[in-house]
Every structure is written in structure tokens, then in C-alpha cells.
């Protein structure tokens with residue numbers, strides 16, 4: 001690695017982490033837990049492939065000129081804290097808090113808006129078919145494989161935090177509710193047409 005990599009210019013927060021990002025490391029759950037590691041997350045949405053494709057598919061409803069340009073740049077922040085649930089150190093756990101603001105399309109008015117998502121979980125990391133009694137404060141997270149890459153469950157948690165149907169939360173920003181968008185008409189037309197059909201029968 002050339003010395004130049006460590007010049008101050010290259011040392012943005014993302015570059016520094018990219019050198020050795022524990023999110024992308026693969027270790028067994030027991031190893032993660034044994035380190036007691038705390039991982040501070042400072043990623044970009046674009047770094048999560050599946051999450052990006054979900055957001056992208058949602059934004060595809062927009063016309064090209066309405067597409068938010070930097071949607072992949074949205075920061076994903078949070079913290080992972082590994083440990084054990086039991087004193088014998090046989091049950092690995094991870095406490096996660098995550099936040100991201102994604103660009104989404106409001107299903108009511110079909111306009112792009114910024115949707116803040118926050119999620120958290122207290123997970124008991126169990127191997128396939130492994131069980132543990134008496135740890136109700138944890139959600140069981142069944143591991144697909146022995147080696148665990150934190151990036152993968154962070155992404156899964158973020159995807160689970162995505163709403164099935166995104167909508168403006170406050171009605172004053174939703175054009176469908178304030179009645180100022182033409183799109184709102186288009187939106188209601190299929191239902192109006194359907195209703196017209198039904199009443200004809």
C-alpha cells in the first residue's frame with residue numbers, strides 16, 4: 001500500500017473505515033461476542049446492495065427529472081454491541097440501533113419524500129435449530145451460516161424497517177391531502193373506475 005493512502009486528504013470518515021471495516025468481517029457469533037466489540041456504523045445507503053435495489057425499485061415510479069439525485073448517499077448510522085446473554089458465555093448476543101433516511105415515493109400523492117427510519121433490536125444469535133429458554137428480552141436471530149458478517153444482518157434489519165407502503169406522515173406535505181397535485185387525481189382514478197364498474201353490475 002503506498003504511503004500516499006494516509007495523506008490527510010484521503011482520511012475522510014468513510015475512507016478511514018474502509019481500511020478495515022468490521023461490518024464486512026466474517027467471524028462466528030461466538031467470536032464476535034467474545035470480542036465484546038462495539039461497532040459504530042457510518043455507512044452510506046449505496047453500500048447496502050439489497051436495500052438499494054428496494055429503494056431504487058420504489059423510486060422507479062418517479063419521472064427521471066423528479067428522481068432524487070443523491071439517494072444512494074444517505075447516511076446509515078447506528079451501533080452494534082456484541083456480548084453474551086449468559087454468564088457461561090455460550091449465547092452470543094448483539095444489541096443494534098440503526099437509523100437511515102431513505103428517499104421514497106408517497107403512495108398517496110406519488111411525490112418523492114424523505115422517510116426517516118429507525119430500528120433497533122436485541123438479538124440472540126443462535127445456530128440453526130439451536131434453542132435457548134428464558135431469554136425473552138431477546139429476539140432470536142437464527143444464523144444461516146456459521147460465519148457472521150455484521151453487514152448482512154444490519155441490512156436485513158433495515159429492510160425489515162421499510163414500510164410496505166410509504167406515505168407522507170404529515171398531511172400538510174402530502175399533495176393528495178391538500179389537493180394541489182394533479183397526480184392525486186390520477187391516483188384515485190383506478191378506484192373511481194373500479195367503483196363505476198361495480199355499481200353498473
Ligand SMILES: [Zn+2]
Nearest residue numbers: 106109168174
Ligand atoms: Zn404524499
